[in-house]
Amino acid sequence: MRLRHSRTVRLAAVAAAATLVLTACGGSSDSGDSDTLEMWTFKQSHVAGLEAAAKDFEAETGIKVEVQAYTPDDAFATKIQTSAKTGDLPDVMETHSDGEDLGFGANGVVAELTDVVSDEWLNRYPENIRESGFINDARFKESQSRTSKFYGVEKNQRFSVPFTTGTFGIVYANKKMLADAGVEKPPTTWQEFLDGLEATTAEDATNGGLSLGLKVPDTGLTWVAQPLAYSMLGKADYEALFGEDKAANWSSPNGTAVLEAYDRLTPYWKPGAQALTIDEADQAFAQGKAAWLVGGTFTLSFLKENGMNPDDVHAFGFPGDAEGAVPDPALGPLSLTSLTLSATSEQPDKAAQWMEYLSQPEVAAKFAKAATDLPATALGDGASDIVGPTLTSLLEAFEGTPETTYDPNNRAFFPPGYEQDKAAKILVDMSPLKKLSPAETGKKITGLTDNYWAAG
Template sequence: MKRKAGWMLVSVIMVLSLLVSACSSGGGNNGGNSGGNGGSGKSDKTLTMWTWKVAYNPGFEAAAKVYEEKTGVKVKFETFTPDDTYRQKFKAAANSKTLPDVINWWATAGDSIEGSVEELSPIFGDDVLNQYFSTAMDPIRISDQQVESWKTDKNATEVQKSLKAGQYYGLPLDIGGFFTFYGNKKLIEEAGLTAEAPKTWEEFISMMETIKEKTGTPGLVVGAKVSDLWENWAGSALTIMLNGPEGYIDLLERKTKLSDPQNIKVVEAVSKLSEKDLLMPGVLSTDIDGADQAFAAGKAAFDLGGSFTMSTLLAMGMNQEDIITFPVPAIEGSKIPQWTTDPFTLTMLSVNKDSKNKEQALDFIKFMTTDPDAAVAFANGAISIPALNLGDRADDLEPNLKALSQSFATEPGPYSEAMPAINAYRTKNKEWEVYAQSVQSMWEKKMDAKAVAKKFDDTMESLKASGN
């Protein structure tokens, strides 16, 4: 995932990588002397770590250098991409007990890696956790809703069924936010418009229509090849703003239908993208990287992404002054007129439970996620915002990162309120998978909004009747 999410997920998230690579040997069994000094002295030990985030490697290397300077412990990195390759590599290594000392993983709870990594809840207390952003642990810590959901989920794994509320198996490394549109300032102004954020979804649609009419450039590119990307990165925000988080929770919990008047408005709003031919041709075969590349090349006026997208666009040659950013705009008449971006954790660091360097590995992930010098070094190298609440040290972040971090809500907002239900139901309830596919069909003009809502509702009723 080039950037995916979070909590979700986002779905998450979720999410999201570029280029650069690091080399290393795999497996958690190599290293020098046993029993490192945990930051209190020097050591000739070497830790190994795996990641799938190619773009993070400069940040990992920079932070590891800080760690080596303070402890004498070296850290070597190995990168496996894309997402599926990394997951398969992890599974094979877990089965053969050849995992590295430290694993960089999506910030999730119940992803079934728990059988192979150390449970951290008995090890790190509030003195560590309180140093992070207030919501940083939310997607990592097992929730009551997840536990209850896995009890009745026929597809739940044995690992998931064994988990207890409050447990966690990773420490949060970095945070971000989806729900962000990027606009090409030059194209917007070429169309005679002011390069400012639209106040409503309807105004956004109008802007794209004007740009296409005046410049011939499609309005929007999305990594729509990833079927559930739209709901994770934009659709959920539209629904939460329209009906409040309680309205989205009702839909997730199957208390309302998608065809209900208050819900189908979102489907109808999204259908305008295809009805008015505003999507870039070939968008359904475009992945996240391809969408960013198309936007950077001027093939679309707007791109859907998140806080992490800025680094990608800059690496592709765009200038920050040529880009405008804004959150998903609300549908007219929404209960919440403006979206507040809740930061959520993108990735976490976990420790191989069979590592021969476990004590040192635990010290390293604590250092990476709580030491300000390490956090700043990682952030500026990876172009990602650390989960550590940096306070005044945020001034040491690169200007782009500092600006993005200041756009995050400091207190939990509407998405945070809906997040437990999203984690518990959006993957479990398979009507959401059907919905993601139906949105793609709608964008191909094979279905209209009414047909999309009906298919969602019919699937939901059929699953309920079968006990799923």
């Protein structure tokens, strides 16, 4: 089971489930014990951390929490569909943020939390993710289309609170394979990254390359090309790539320069990368079939599940172009998963108490260590002593100013209706498939974005 980065993809699997609760008969799930709550998650890697927190919660409150994982994502969606029909939903669900949670809220699957979540509770999260699960002006505007998966929500409603955070564009490197190739330390710049790839590929042409699940093509665009463009060009010129000005968009000299830089990865892709899913790419890295991997902060827990010791990898934010406008870019965090309260829970006060308990810094830090994942709660200065060096290095990827941070949350400059996976498929044709030159790629992506601007 893995997190999916496309909100459209996430929601498609659960859209039908969201409407079923409207016709569900009976009440919510009832474990048969008024002091027992039921919680579902789609992440197996979170179960141990949740169960440890549940044990402490029971000792403190007398309320027992039973945690159940349903994986992969499609199985989780199917379980919700079935349970919505029978009125057998759990009290609390961990869902994908700003997608499933809002869809469930629009269709009555989960309760509105507007009057439940206090300012004290919200202030435990970093400011830039506090509005996750909240219908702000931008989300309300998006909801107005009848094709929106959360059509019908109202402004200022809240349907979830953040639970885990993270970002995309995290590079993982096998320490032993790098050492065998003479790479003594993880790269800090784009050029050092390319040099490292060259060294490991020279050492092992079969297994020394870069793994990425390009079968989901927008991984290449959103996890690599866009952060690289932000570093090379800076915020304003990066955003202009998606605009209507031919002198500044993907077919411009700026756009071509970015694509030429990205194309330098072509010799180093793991053979067959274009046919790998995200899971398969990560598994290949965990099995020593690639020296490098690009993923997200959440990838670390998956590598651990697949037998890799987190201490055996370097993990760091995407390295910037030393000669670029932003030579040392940071990555903006996203709320990745959220906690929702079932609209049919027979114990909503206790369920909310459990959700709030998970947001407490000391609880969140213990969960992070057990799950090898980053909690949404801000952990404070002592976090590294609890979560360990590798997770700490992931947290360091967020350290930047607004001017130096590539923020994947910001889509305001995209043309209306823009679907990044279509542009990403063009990028795959350039690299690794070598069907297009960088200049041809820029023209094709520009033609696509121009069509969106015209239609918008």
